[in-house]
Amino acid sequence: MSDLFVKICGLRTARDVDAAVAAGADAVGFVFAPGSPRTIGAAEARELAARVPAGVLTVGVFRGQPVEEVRRLAEESGVRGVQLHGDEGPEFYGALRAEGRTLLRATALRVERCGEYGEDLLLIDAPDPGSGKPWNWAAQEFTAPRGRWLLAGGLDAANVAEAVETTGAWGVDVSSGVESARGVKSPDLIRAFVAAARG
Numbered sequence: 001m002s003d004l005f006v007k008i009c010g011l012r013t014a015r016d017v018d019a020a021v022a023a024g025a026d027a028v029g030f031v032f033a034p035g036s037p038r039t040i041g042a043a044e045a046r047e048l049a050a051r052v053p054a055g056v057l058t059v060g061v062f063r064g065q066p067v068e069e070v071r072r073l074a075e076e077s078g079v080r081g082v083q084l085h086g087d088e089g090p091e092f093y094g095a096l097r098a099e100g101r102t103l104l105r106a107t108a109l110r111v112e113r114c115g116e117y118g119e120d121l122l123l124i125d126a127p128d129p130g131s132g133k134p135w136n137w138a139a140q141e142f143t144a145p146r147g148r149w150l151l152a153g154g155l156d157a158a159n160v161a162e163a164v165e166t167t168g169a170w171g172v173d174v175s176s177g178v179e180s181a182r183g184v185k186s187p188d189l190i191r192a193f194v195a196a197a198r199g
């Protein structure tokens with residue numbers, strides 16, 4: 001068993017949060033970005049986050065929202081981490097860092113230096129986050145950064161071990177690959193994913 005960091009994202013029900021925690025996830029994500037089948041409100045996320053033990057990081061996922069909205073939703077839901085998928089600059093991260101949250105910076109395929117914007121974790125994702133579409137992480141031109149970074153985009157139980165082996169990712173993040181239908185998580189697929197990722 002490896003100590004690979006595993007985040008399960010886009011959770012909307014108590015059943016799925018419990019399944020992710022029981023499977024051994026290190027982080028669980030709640031989508032606050034509008035327009036996703038996984039989007040939930042702060043009150044719903046607060047109830048779900050209350051089920052999560054202290055050792056598992058709760059993360060709010062945002063895309064292109066103003067800093068005041070990110071701050072408000074994070075505060076109202078009580079998530080301890082914030083994941084940004086927009087084109088926020090270092091000053092945006094600086095403003096949130098002051099509140100002591102763990103910051104995850106998502107980049108679409110671009111490989112950058114870990115921590116460049118003051119984030120705690122870099123997340124290298126596909127151009128269309130949450131779509132379940134894989135990208136070619138095995139391509140010659142993809143050179144993994146050094147440090148703590150998460151691989152995301154089209155991962156599932158069948159490809160995650162190879163993806164980690166090929167890229168050397170410190171951790172992985174998944175949403176579509178643990179769903180039985182778009183936006184509907186499957187506890188069985190969550191368990192299978194975590195086992196395959198760490199296996």
Ligand SMILES: O=C(O)c1ccccc1N[C@@H]1O[C@H](COP(=O)(O)O)[C@@H](O)[C@H]1O
Pocket residue numbers: 009010029031033036037038061062063085106123125126129130131132133152153154155173174175176177
């Ligand atoms: O999951 C979403 O709907 C979502 C919406 C907006 C921004 C990010 C979103 N999810 C992130 O996308 C990847 C996982 O994608 P996949 O479905 O496994 O291919 C991960 O970083 C999620 O946190």
